Amino acid sequence: MIDRRTIKEKRKTEEDMKMKRKVITALLAATMVASLAVGCGNKGGDSKSDSSKSSSSDEITIGFSQVGAESDWRTANTESMKSTFSEENGYELIFDDAQQKQENQLTAIRNFIQQEVDYILLAPVTETGWDTVLQEAKDADIPVIIVDRMVDVSDDSLYTTWIGTDSLLEGRKAAEWLNAYTTAKGIDAKDVNIVDIQGTIGSTAQIGRSKGLEEGVDNYGWNLLAQQSGEFTQAKGQEVMESILKQSGDDIDVVYCENDNEAFGAIDAIEAAGYEVGGEEGQILVMSFDTTNAGLTDTLSGKIICDTECNPLHGPRVEEIIKKLEDGKDVDKKAYVEEEMFAYDDTVKSVKVDDKDYDVTKITQEILDKRAY
Numbered sequence: 001m002i003d004r005r006t007i008k009e010k011r012k013t014e015e016d017m018k019m020k021r022k023v024i025t026a027l028l029a030a031t032m033v034a035s036l037a038v039g040c041g042n043k044g045g046d047s048k049s050d051s052s053k054s055s056s057s058d059e060i061t062i063g064f065s066q067v068g069a070e071s072d073w074r075t076a077n078t079e080s081m082k083s084t085f086s087e088e089n090g091y092e093l094i095f096d097d098a099q100q101k102q103e104n105q106l107t108a109i110r111n112f113i114q115q116e117v118d119y120i121l122l123a124p125v126t127e128t129g130w131d132t133v134l135q136e137a138k139d140a141d142i143p144v145i146i147v148d149r150m151v152d153v154s155d156d157s158l159y160t161t162w163i164g165t166d167s168l169l170e171g172r173k174a175a176e177w178l179n180a181y182t183t184a185k186g187i188d189a190k191d192v193n194i195v196d197i198q199g200t201i202g203s204t205a206q207i208g209r210s211k212g213l214e215e216g217v218d219n220y221g222w223n224l225l226a227q228q229s230g231e232f233t234q235a236k237g238q239e240v241m242e243s244i245l246k247q248s249g250d251d252i253d254v255v256y257c258e259n260d261n262e263a264f265g266a267i268d269a270i271e272a273a274g275y276e277v278g279g280e281e282g283q284i285l286v287m288s289f290d291t292t293n294a295g296l297t298d299t300l301s302g303k304i305i306c307d308t309e310c311n312p313l314h315g316p317r318v319e320e321i322i323k324k325l326e327d328g329k330d331v332d333k334k335a336y337v338e339e340e341m342f343a344y345d346d347t348v349k350s351v352k353v354d355d356k357d358y359d360v361t362k363i364t365q366e367i368l369d370k371r372a373y
Helices: 004-039 073-086 102-114 132-140 168-183 204-220 234-251 260-272 292-300 315-326 365-370
Strands: 060-066 090-096 117-120 144-147 159-164 195-198 224-231 256-258 285-288 306-307 334-336 341-343 349-351 356-359
Touching: 004 168, 060 102, 060 285, 060 315, 073 090, 073 260, 073 292, 073 315, 090 102, 102 117, 117 315, 132 144, 144 315, 159 234, 159 315, 168 204, 168 285, 168 306, 168 349, 195 234, 204 224, 224 234, 234 260, 256 260, 256 365, 260 285, 260 292, 285 292, 292 306, 292 341, 292 365, 334 356
Parallel strands: 060 090, 060 117, 117 144, 144 159, 159 334, 195 224, 195 256, 256 285, 285 306
Antiparallel strands: 306 341, 349 356
């Protein structure tokens, strides 16, 4: 295990040596200037020098490479990190928005290494392609904490820990909700036609949520009419839905959106095409993930029938991990955040996955008002 205190002491010693050299150089320069001043007969008034502000040795520097700002969920996740790792809390946060490009993240991580940050936080665009740069961070003795999406690497010692959601469990919970709901409504499984608007292909959330639905299709005999990526954005979600509606509009019963922003776009497309969304007969059911404020607002109105939570407030949990590492303590390789499920009505009160029950909460305005995001 990396001893963070030893590394910080080593860096502190190196910084002290650099400072001493700078002081000696400054004193020599000052002596020369003073000598020149006396030689020229300059006995003028006091001279003033600007003092440079140095950061406290106790301040923890963190480099955070964020996927981007593609969704309401991502914005909430970023704000959670920024508010947690603030200067007031004893941190210096170097934030980088990758704009959904892995090459930007690779560059950012290498910059963090050059800047000798204490920790690197990475919310990866996709799961693969990280071995080389994470090895560089490991060689520099900088712990890497993976947040939200996972990485698929040949050696898991290349990162310290991962914190986020169990996307496969989310997908399975959503599939079980759909089975329980259609069963309660007396709808035959063979009559359930589903469209899956997937997230960014290759991301952890997409892989898990798509697989959860696909397992449900295999288990219950639903019809999967189409699967296409909406890239977790509202604009792309709307574009994909418009295209699918032209081909299969009259056959669609359920639209399974892999985040709220895709659901917003899909709903706009469905309504613009003259169809209705909701839980009544003849309406298209829209399912979603994330439970952002806007997503749950649509759940309250019935436009989204079920929304499975993906908690974005990772900042405080990551800080707990960093504090343990600072104290030289071990941390778990994976840390899952607690999450809920919300629905428009109470037709389904709970779902069972792997012999464990998960409550489904009927959304109300009171619950919505108390939410942190």
